[in-house]
Amino acid sequence: MDKLDAMRMFVRVVESGSFSQAARDLNVSQPTVSKQLAALEARLGTQLVARNSRALAVTPAGQDYYEATVRILQDLDFVEERVLEGQSVPSGLVRVTLSPAFRPYRGRH
Numbered sequence: 044m045d046k047l048d049a050m051r052m053f054v055r056v057v058e059s060g061s062f063s064q065a066a067r068d069l070n071v072s073q074p075t076v077s078k079q080l081a082a083l084e085a086r087l088g089t090q091l092v093a094r095n096s097r098a099l100a101v102t103p104a105g106q107d108y109y110e111a112t113v114r115i116l117q118d119l120d121f122v123e124e125r126v127l128e129g130q131s132v133p134s135g136l137v138r139v140t141l142s143p144a145f146r147p148y149r150g151r152h
Contacts, residue, residue: 049083050112052076056092057101057109
């Protein structure tokens, strides 16, 4: 399980309030979302979302993990945007040669 994918999936589940909606949003199956969340909870050793047949509720540990995860994912997106912008901006030394007609006049006024 990729940690970032699992984190993004968890955030979608919390924000949508539904495994099915999160699956639709992420273009994956509902069992995939359920398995990823179960694996994440197993890795962390705690339940993040309390679920029953009608609803789900974020546990206190889940709320803490959600808030931290949102910040991490926002920071990651920000850094990636900065790096991509830096690659598209030209950098380096540019030398320009002008003919005498374009050089400023330095004589007396």
